[in-house]
Amino acid sequence: MRNGEAAMKVGYFPGCSLHATAREYEESLKAIAPALDLQLEEIRDWACCGATSAHSTNHLLSVALPARTLVLAARQNLDRVFAPCAACYNRLASAQHAIEHDKKVASQVESILGASFGHPIGVLSIAQLLSEMTDRIRSKAIVPLKELKVACYYGCLLVRPPEICRFDDPEAPTSLESIVTAAGAVPVKWDKALECCGGGFSLSRTASVVRLGRSILRSAKDSGAQALIVACPMCHSNLDFRQRAINRSAGDDRPMPVLFISQLVGLSMGLDPVRLGLNRHFVNPQPFLSTISAGRVEHREQA
Amino acid sequence: MSRIGVFICHCGENIGRTVDCAQVAQAMGELPGVVHSVDYKYMCSDPGQALIKQAIKEHNLDGVVVGACSPHMHEKTFRKAAAAAGLNPYLCEMANIREHCSWIHEDRAEATEKAKGLVRFIVEKIKYNRPLSNIFIPVNRRALVIGGGIAGIQAALDIADGGREVILVEKESSIGGHMSQLSETFPTLDCSQCILTPRMVEVAQHPRIKLLAYSEVESVDGYIGNFEVKIRQKARSIDVSKCNGCGECTKNCPNKKIPSEFEQGLGFRTAIYVPFPQAVPNIPVLDRDNCALFKGRAKGVKKQVCGKCATVCGRRAIDFDQQDSFITEKVGAIIVATGYQLYWIGKEQESEILHGYGEYGYGTIPDVIDGLQFERLASASGPTGGKILRPSDGKEPKKIVFLQCIGSRDRAKGMEYCSKICCMYVAKHTMLYHHKVHDGKAIVFYMDIRAGGKGYDEFVRRAIEESHALYLRGRVSSLTRNGDTIRVQGVDTLSGEPVSIDADMVVLATAMRPQPGITSLAQKLSVSYDLHGFLNEAHPKLRPVETNTAGIFVAGACQAPRDIPDSVAMASATASKVLGLFSNEQLEREPLIARVDRQTCTGCFHCERVCPYGAVERFEVKDRKGNLIKVIAEVNQGVCQGCGTCQATCPSKSIELDGFTDEQIFAAVNAL
Amino acid sequence: MSTSSQPLALSAGTPHNRSLSAQILDVTGLDPARCYQCGKCSAGCPMASEMDLKTHEIIRLLQLDMRERLLASESIWMCLTCETCTTRCPNVFDPAAVIDALREIVLRENPGLVPRRISAFHSAFLDQIRANGRVFEFGLVASYKLRSGALFADVDSVPGMLARGKLALAPRRIEAIQDIRRIFEQCAMERPR
The missing domain is CATH 3.40.50.11810 (Rossmann fold)
Structure with missing residues (x-):
């Protein structure tokens, strides 16, 4: 638990919806972050996670698309990436899991990306992120x-x-x-x-x-x-x-x-x-x- | 120079098909020290044995090697034949050219060469064999039975009726076990207590049974025929010699709202209590955790808070200061009959491999009960007087859904095995429900119906055809509250349709698991157990009630899920084994055990540390004046199982296994 | 489940190399023999009421190697991948992953079998990613409508979406779009596991 610690910085993967139909989700996240001493560092040039359409049609694609994002996060020296959308979170976490547990897919994806995986990335859902901060939320609830x-x-x-x-x-x-x-x-x-x-x-x-x-x-x-x-x-x-x-x-x-x-x-x-x-x-x-x-x-x- | 005879068996076609037996016999005959070598169709047959006996006499043999099947099969046969011809039986050995050769190879030439090697191996070994004689150890002809459920009761009665003394240890305050909680029993629907309580009384009255209730086995030392068992008699807070079971204490105890274990939490008991009216012994026990007096003491209240029970006891039998006491008993055999507990679907589990049923609310939904709770509801002596009523509001449920295989056959929850009895008792439950609530509907979700047994399948058919239980094939995905009913989200795979039922009550046929604490008991007894804690039998088919530790036997559901008939049959089987063991004053056993060379042993006791059976003891070597010269290792002949671990460990080569000395093994290996 | 009047023609013996079971094992590492047909997957499936083949029946057809029936079934396209079946499976099997693998096999072997609306949606979605690196929802909806023929569904919601600032009218492309194109090309070429 990181409750009570000083400012927390996490990588931020908004996903496509947060820039369109779910704009208010991003607006509210950015509004509460300063009060929670939470620094959201967006992954530069992130791409779509592939969502249902990738994993229903091409398993490799469904790992490779989010894996690219994880590689970018590692390059930004981020240990943890927060994906507010539950579906994006699932795709990112599944890709991280495949990278760690399925050597064959991991090496295929490395060659597809032309890049190798850096350190393992912790993928966080909003439930995980905010439940680490319940003390701060409680103290700010005026x-x-x-x-x-x-x-x-x-x-x-x-x-x-x-x-x-x-x-x-x-x-x-x-x-x-x-x-x-x-x-x-x-x-x-x-x-x-x-x-x-x-x-x-x-x-x-x-x-x-x-x-x-x-x-x-x-x-x-x-x-x-x-x-x-x-x-x-x-x-x-x-x-x-x-x-x-x-x-x-x-x-x-x-x-x-x-x-x-x-x-x-x-x-x-x-x-x-x-x-x-x-x-x-x-x-x-x-x-x-x-x-x-x-x-x-x-x-x-x-x- | 040795005079060895070699006898190669064809075992019909079993060996002869793949191995050229005549060629093997001929090759062996050319080995130095072999004076006679023949092959024959069936060495184990009478004429085959006669060949061996004759050759021993004719050629004055000092060693016999039989190339045939595994020594597990016929070593005894050939050693007896050799002994009959006047040869020490331990100068006769077998080379396994069937299981280790003919059965597993196809190429005849190669198999024949391998067979030669296997027989040569034993020929070279036997040159260093020396005559050995059997060991006799005394037997203490009394038995200990651990667990006073139906299995333990049956075993104790059979042994006692057979004329031997029995000590029966039960951890609860009464014997009877789970069977005493059941309403009726399948497949005959006879009343459980009606058939059990006479046996319980018989135990109490039997002159050769010493019943130690509310007691547990603390430690076990010794070996077959000579066990020494320390037993903890837990403090009842009652002087057993004074109590006459009048029940005044129980009647006057002010704390009457403690959930009763016997009623599976559906009824209440007092702090000083007898679990059920027919308890044996009929002596109360004081539950100190729930007693006002002890709670007061724990809080440091100086004044005595309660003490009503002591006040009303006419015989002054209540003893608040009683402590646990220990007794030691010497017995020759031990029967473990500790029975089972039911798996619980809650989130917290007793081991890491087990998981609860979050999809069924982790046991938090009222009116979702287990099979034993249903037994208490259906029992005339139960908390509802035999009426099927919901624990939550006391209403009669008009629709009950029974779920089979809860925990059982469920890898995800950690138990892959079938609990065996659930198909039968669920069928019984639907019948009991139908008998009591005529307009009630019983619905059963099952995966397969396993009703192998005399009258068993007929019984299930009666539940379906006469009691009109609706059987749906499929598992249930979730149980959720829906108002005051329970939403059952299931499937009937036979029609392929998802099924949603709002039930008034749900009964879970939860898996059978061994009792908590079974593994620590098993460790005290050196009995092995499986992943789940069920005790292992010595052989699944041919030695089903023995364990890997000589003199210790298993009966009932501590070995695997068992119903009453199976448990009783097993119990009688253990009793017959024990009575057989007790039929002689001494026990004869093979001498293939470790022996210490007293001259060279340095007393480092590496052997003691590695011995898995605790067979190494300390022996003090003294001179004539009685001065201690050194302390060395000594092997207890009754305990040693001849595994050879000590021999492999001893740095000074001072401990050797008779029949498998270094000299013998080196000679054999060099022959390859 | 049975709609055919013909008795099953079962292929003998263990799963042969070209059986659908063997293919699934190869792609997912999951052996359909694991399933003992308890139906807990179907019992909890949110889409079961709309599926002609329930989840456990899909696995059963796999065990029977009934390739044509299975691959032509619309049911495999109804799975929402909500993972309820996988989370609750007593055999630690993963029906959701098996269904994903079946869809992938259909797309590769006989894309004509994919229901039009579903295939329209996935194509439109993946085209968005290929073109821009991200999904541009207005474009997605327009493209989906053209492909599926469902031209007028939801048109009345566009003004509401616009008024709430929820629809961007022009796509924004990521900088390293060549990365994404490379991923698509390579994934299309590479055989899955």
Whole structure:
């Protein structure tokens, strides 16, 4: 545990979504980092991790693309790389695992990249990174969240497969709960925290995403949660952007705000909701923000 | 010059097909010291043995080498034949040209050459053999049985009925084991306690059984026929000689809300208690961790906090200051019958190789219980008086889902083995449930139904056809709370359909594991055990109740998952082995053990440190006046197993294995 | 699972070199013989209700070496790689990795079998990476629509995305794009493990 230490520097791999559909995730991360004495050093000239499309079609490609990023990180003298997107995290961590445990693939990839691997890189998810900083989060949480009840949603890739992640419990994880508790919110008990949201099928099998999102949102609402906390841009998009379709299909018009965990931490620090990108959500966050007296955002209804 | 006879066996076609036996016999006949060499179809047959006997007499042989199968098979046969002809049996040896040669080679010429080498090896060795005679060791004809479940009870009764004394050690305050917790037993549905308690009473009344309940084996010394066992009698806080089991103390104990181990946590007991009404012995035990008086003492409260039990005891039998005591017993044989425990699905596990079931909530969901808990619910003497009720709210469950193979056959959780009894008791549970809750639905998730046994498969069919249990083939992916029901997310692989059930109760058929502490007991006994702690038998087929340590036997579920009939059969088998051992006052054994040369031993005791059996003792050499000259090593003939580790270790070549001396081995190796 | 009226024609003996099982073993290091068909994978699969072949049936067809049925099945394209099956498999088998390997085999041996929308998505996605090093989502969506023919799905969400600043209209290319092109070329050439 690095709790209580001085400034922490980690390599930063934003991934493609954080520069587009999940801009607010990056905005909120950059907003809370200074308060947490966290220095995010972006990997220069990083490329896409390859995501589902690479690993469903070409195993080598799915290792080589993130491996290039790991080589760049080593050249920047970084020991640890933080990937806020759970899917990117999974690809980077899987590549690191393959490099360390599959000699054949490792040597194939070295020749493909025309570069050799430096020191091993620790790949961190946001759950790992922030759970190392719970003391700081607790000390910076100046806004009382008034026992705000939140459902922590891990999705499928944040803590598994266990041999890749080697962090938290793959079936009964608690890291996100420890973070939101440090921020002053109250995690609810619910049973869909690890169910898949439909991931990369948002475009190609929208109906599947709606079906899966329905059961996740229903369970979160039934548990009494006032907000759903996520740690992945895909989960966010499937549960926020697609929420109107989901609610419509369920005949259930109760909106459920979906927040990145960094946004919740930012709110607990008293940061402006706009700085945290809450204005970019599709589900109107205003009623929720009002319950914690967190200021206002301008919200435009979904067309 | 030696006068050695060589006899090459064809073993029908077994050896003869690949090895040219006549050629081997001829070549051996040309070796110096060999005066007679022949081959024959079946050396082990009567005419074959007669050939050997005849040759010993005719040629005045001083050594016999039989080139045939493994000595494990027929060494005894040929040594007896040699002895019958007047030759010391240890001057007869076998060369293995079957398992080590004909069975594993195809090329006849090469195999024949190898066979010659193998026989020559023994011919050269036997030139240095010397006559040996068997060793006799005294036998203390009393037995120790460790564990007072059904296996231990059966073994103790059989030995005692056979006329020998038995000491029965049980770590709990009563004998009876898990069988006393069961409601009915498969495949006949007879009441478990009804058939068990008469045996328990018999143990208590038997003049030749000394029952030491609430006791544990502390240490074991000695060897077959001559074990010395130190037993810890744990402090009951009761003077056993005074207590008459009236039960006043229990009735008056103010702390009545301690989860009962016997009821698997579904019922309560007092701090001073008897686990169940038919307990043997019927003497209470005081649970000091939960007793107000002892809690007060631990906090340093000067005033005595409670002490009600002592006040009401008319015989002044309560002794708060009682300490653990130790006794030593001398026995000739030991039977281990420590039984099993059930695997638990929780996150914390007793060893690193085991894992819990996070996907089933790590045991935190109410109304998800295990098989023994269901037994207590179904038992007329149980916490609900035999009504099937949910532990959470006392409601009658209308839909129960039973999951088989929980932990068992699950590499990911660390147990690859089948627990063997679960298919049967789950079928029994569905029947008991059907008998008690007529409108209830029992659903079973199974992978395979393993019902080998007399009347077993018929029993499972009755569960399906008469009690209408619905059997679904598949494992369950997750158990989650859903309101006050449990969401069971499973599959029926036979229809290929995922299945989602909201159950009122879930019963997990969890894996059988050996008792905690089995490995430390096994180490005290020098008995080997497997990855899971199940004790190893000496041979899986031919010596199923013996262990690798002579004089120590295994019965019941400490050796592998076993049901009641198997455990009882094993127990009777160990008793028969023990009674056989006790049939003579002395035990005869082969003399192939280590021997110390007292002249050259320097007393460095490297041998003592490497001996895996603890067979090396210290011997004081004194002069005529009784002055100590030196301390040297001596081998206990009863303990030594003839492994030869000492011989390989001794720096001054002062310890040698009879029958395998350096001289013999060098001569043999030089012949290759 | 059974849709054919023909009895199974089983190839005799152990997995031969050209069996699909042997191919999977070669690519993933996983031997389908490990699976004892408990179905725990299918029981927990979020997509099971939409799949004609459930996860354990995919592995069963592998064990039976029913190559054509398996490779033509749309089910292997429905796996979300959520790893639920892999995390819970009692045999420490990895169905998710096996399904990835099957998809790779189909793409190499008979790309025509890939469902149009899925193949459109993956091609569009990988084209983005090849062209820019990163995924430019507006371009991804446009390209996917053209390839899949699903022209009008989600068009109403574009203004909302734009208003929230979530769609960049022009791609940004990484500097060392030649690195990425080299990776794509080499990976296409190299046989996987």
